[in-house]
Amino acid sequence: MALVLTEEQTMLRDMAKDFFTEQVPVTNLRKLRDDADDLGYDKDVWAQIVELGFAGILIPEEHGGTGFGPMGLGIVMTEAGRTLAASPLYSTAVLGAGLILAAGSEAQKSELLPKIAAGDMLTALALEETNHHNPANVAMTAEKSGDGYKLSGEKKFVIDGHIADTLIVVARTGGAVGETQGLSMFLVDANAKGVTVTRTHMVDSRNAALVALDGVEVSADAALGNIGAAYTELENVLDLGRACLAAEMLGGAEAVFDTTLEYLKERKQFGVIIGTFQALKHRAAEMFCEVEICRSVVLEALSALEERRNDVPRVTSLAKARLSEAARLITNEGVQMHGGIGMTDDVDMGLYLKRARVQAQMLGDSNFHRARYAELGGY
């Protein structure tokens, strides 16, 4: 597939761009943070996102979605990233819808997907247990109990955990910690007995939580996908998540680059605008190259997903690694080139810097993906 957007995709992008810049500017995130908002997202904004069809963008029309596929989803994520829009898009429209589509039974799909598309259900993936992303490092247990299962263990860095209605929990029905076999996924009601969700306040002012399960009973039909063999579907959807995170980071990086470039043309020191100093010009030109490269790898990852190509893991690792590094570089330069004012909470540079750090950690940082890229390359 092409690395240029089709007419339809361009229209979607323009619509998303208008929506996020006008309705969900960075001030929206600031307000949530400054008000110490209990939810950490704006319900009205989410209602509009649902209205625009973005919550169900991955979901086929037969299940109430708009069926735009991974490319459409990535395009929306980029625009959301540009304004640091805080919403359950990632946890619910990307991971939740993605996992149910990939692993769900027909009954689960018919029941749950329309709810997601209609904005009536929020989900959160409870996967991580260690300080670094490692999808096989699951110790949480799911023991057979009567007709169902009993789940015990602790999860961390559960994005949108405290607002989710349904937790998608990865637990071990077999195998040892570190092994990919023996992993299973369960849909767990966030209000079920034995579930404790503790919101964590993260540096990017976005939502994450600790989730503890203490002998939580679920029925057999709460299983999402095959018992003991969930890893393949999980990994496929994690790749979707990685590509969408890369897309979101691209939006942030573009925003920081554009703002910084404007500042270089505005700010005067030594009697001239600072954009005339070659020490800054060359770094700005390098950032420009980096942004162009980032656009290419993000589009390639989304195209690969859209076409279900077999190099999906490789190109999503390429995109996630590249964007993690580039967003770090560009947000650091953004702060630096703003001088003292870049250090203040008044300008947005710091917000982007913090967000980029969290995004880099989500679903694997650049070290993780570089190693994965090498492994997939057979070396």
Add this chain to the structure above:
Amino acid sequence: MTALDTFREETRSWLEANCPESMRTPMPEREMPWGGRNAKFPNPDTKVWLDNMASRGWTAPEWPAEYGGGGLSKEQNKVLQEELARLRARPALSSFGLWMLGPALLEFASEEQKKKYLPEIVKGEIRWCQGYSEPGAGSDLAGLQTKCEDKGDHYLVNGQKVWTSYADKCDMIFCLVRTDTTVKHDGISFLLIDMDTGGVEARPIKLISGASPFCETFLTDVKVPKENLVGELNKGWTIAKRLLEHERSMISGMGMGAGAASMGGMEAIAKENFGTDGEKIADTSIRQSIADHKMDQQAFGLTLRRASEEAKAGQGMGAAASMFKYYGTEVNKRRFELLLDVMGTQALGWEGEGFDSKELAVTRSWLRSKGNSIEGGTSEVQLNVIAKRVLGLPDA
């Protein structure tokens, strides 16, 4: 079957019949098909292949047929390139005429000039070199001083060019000369000079790689016919800049993947030198460096592809040539640095025993790669161009 499919079929069978077997093997440096009046063909098949391709104008597939080119559309050329790649065919002709001068002549030359020079380029009959740089005018190219005076029925040229690649082996030189000393950019003209003219002398300069591919070129009272001026007098800078764009895109795409490929891939060498842990290279730091580099290359390749797709969609990436020249050459330099890390002592030989010919070639290519970020405008100059033209950051 579409017209393009038919074209593909015809092309495939023609190439099968007309591309000699030995032209489907990797090309050693000494068999590079540069053409020219004194062309040497250590492998006679090189000449056969050149003549066959030139007879169809396929050395310059998209140039108009009236000037000897193939007259192909972009889509047809793409098919031709795919079919050539399928055979692993060597380029039939490598030439500054094809890459740089020809496209500029097509845009700026008179009808007579196009009729005279373009067919010679297509057939590889004339080998061209580029007379831009001077001892006092490198990055600041427009500061060039080589003097060109109007003597009524001819021009008289005096000055010195430097870093003129292959000047000692070329038949003609396209030169930037000063025709007005009172202004800078608007006093430059674009002139074609026959290297056999009296007063032209090329002296080879030795590079750090040991080779001497470029020269100092002295021009002393050189008489040049007036019809050798391309475009208008004092309007040469426009042509010069356009030609540089062609040069930059050529350099940025050059050599990607070569070198290491001839060595069987960096990963394979690393596995041999550092051992393995399962399938993995045992040394994690080398492994990460290789992955990093491969990612760079893939990302750059994707960006080249995106640029060409955007160009087709009429979207244009803007100043893409400078970006690709900068990024592509820097990636290429890093590639050789890494390859040397991976090869250890085996990339440190200069000549003789203890090293095979491929290893020795890597050493020389590593040194040659240093020039990539200098020739055709240095990396710093490319960054200046991006900052100014794309980002709109003004000079002080």
